[in-house]
Amino acid sequence: MLKIFILLMITTNFIFGGNLKVGDKLNNFSLTDQFDGIHTITNNIETIIITFQKETLMMVNDFLSSKSSLFLKEHRAIFINNISSTPTIITKMFILPKLRDYKYGILLIYDENNTKFAKQADKITTYSLENGIVKDIKFLSSANELGNLLK
Template identity: 70%
Template sequence: MMKQLILSIIFANFMFASTLRIDDKIGNFSLTDQFDKIHTISSNVSTIIVTFQKETLMMVNEYLSSKSENFLEEHHAIFINNISSSPTIITKMFTLPKLRDYKYTILLIYDESNTKFEKQNNKITTYSLENGFIKNINFISSVDELERVLK
């Protein structure tokens, strides 16, 4: 049992060790959502949206709140929010309850060592994929740019 735990920790660290680049295959990985439900991301995803700051999260929310509840699924997209920089008590008391009010699924990154996704300050990172391979990475800073990515 202990051996399996150690191997799974090593595998998880290896899986998140390298940053995704153009032409990389994303592979399958799992994250929990704001309701602690585990989601496995696979090659059927065509767009990954990642935010790292509250401001960029709010931009994505502004856009998605005007869409249907199934908008992300219909567009084969997932939304990931990295909350690793938030103190645990703040996350549990304020962040998660707020995220649970949103009508769409937000996958969460809790681990600071997860550097799988590229980051630029005050930008939303989007990955465009084909058959599980990254074809384009964009750093966007407005709702209009996000809308163009999700057409």
């Protein structure tokens, strides 16, 4: 409980900001992963991958499960899954145990008021960054498109 409180205090500015746009500077922010570890995202990240639905989560998992457990780190990428629309009981009983089986870290957004990242139905959102500045935003429809982005 204390971890969640600290996390909420750290990310207040992040949570209540508008969507990131091309040219915006990404301020450092923190999110918890599927193991309740807190991770601070800094300017060294080059790619942010975000999913908002189970189907897009599965697309990313299909892609990442065939890669090394260090793939995201080697590509200076992070993977974020927005689970804010899922009831807490379902999240704790079913989603988190399943996510803990994955060999890579998944940062989680629990707050439905978090509008920092743009989304489109049935799409994987990606942000390409350079020195913390958003250079490109893409909405991908498949794991193949994600693979092409992360070459």
